Amino acid sequence: MRSNNQISGGIMVAVVGSMTAAQRAQRALLGAAIRADIVKSDSESGRGCGYGVAFPASQQGNVRAILSASHVNVRRYSQDAWSLL
Numbered sequence: 001m002r003s004n005n006q007i008s009g010g011i012m013v014a015v016v017g018s019m020t021a022a023q024r025a026q027r028a029l030l031g032a033a034i035r036a037d038i039v040k041s042d043s044e045s046g047r048g049c050g051y052g053v054a055f056p057a058s059q060q061g062n063v064r065a066i067l068s069a070s071h072v073n074v075r076r077y078s079q080d081a082w083s084l085l
Helices: 019-031 057-069
Strands: 011-016 037-041 050-056 076-080
Touching (some): 019 050
């Protein structure tokens, strides 16, 4: 769920392919006490919607390690100016 709170340091998005992968990524991050929201992203293939998980940019190193250990296939990490979290 979105809130009006800003996160200092900015927001990054780990772009994954599907809603299921985004939910798996979100559960892994929440399990490690890292706040994460599922967001829509532009589809790289041009077919349908892509999904991602938005998280505090200050947690980028931790997020990469957690998602890798959880076998979540991240297509790319991008910095974004959204205020979703």
